[in-house]
Amino acid sequence: MTKDRSSVFLFIDDDAKPLAELKTPIVFDFDTSKLTDGDHVLKIVSKSPAGREGIRKINFTVRNGPSISVEGLSEDDVVDGILPLMINAYDKGNQKSFVIRGSETQQTIPVWMWIIIILIAGWSAYYLITYFSGLPY
Structure with missing residues (x-):
């Protein structure tokens, strides 16, 4: 006794020709590398055996292309004069292997991090001076 199974048709954006026509249940590897970067719509149309x-x-x-990192200018900023920008573009590379070298994006250290470092260093200096001088708290 065979079970009737539903069919699914996968469409990308407004294409009239389906990307795939499959019987359910399925596991489907969706290769986005053939799509252009930007917004897309996956439309899944199912048809039951009853029609x-x-x-x-x-x-x-989709963002298959190299990722672009910009520091020094954000969306909707109001700017004036000369802006120092740090721009980096990096790719995922071969996803079957991971290489540490060159896989990070360089960034400056934020101001709030410097403030935390200075506060910790100041507290540590105060603690060491009072501990070794024998002064009461």
């Missing part, structure tokens, strides 16, 4: 249809749309964003 009924269901549709689900999933919005997603």
Whole structure:
């Protein structure tokens, strides 16, 4: 006795031709490397053995290209004069192996981190001076 299974059709954006036509249940490796970077819609159309249809749309964003990091200018900033910018572009590389060298993005140390470091160093200096001088607290 065979079970009738639903079929699913996968569409990308407004394409009339489906990306895939499959029988459920399935596990599908969705290769986004063939899509352009930007916003897309995955439309899944299901058809039951009784002839009924269901549709689900999933919005997603593809970023296959190198990631671009900009420090010194943010969205909607109001600026004047000369801006020092730090720009870095880096790629994921070969996802089957992980290489530490070159995989991080360089960034400056934020001001709040410097303040915390100075406070810890000042407290440590005060503690050491009072501990070794024998002065009461």
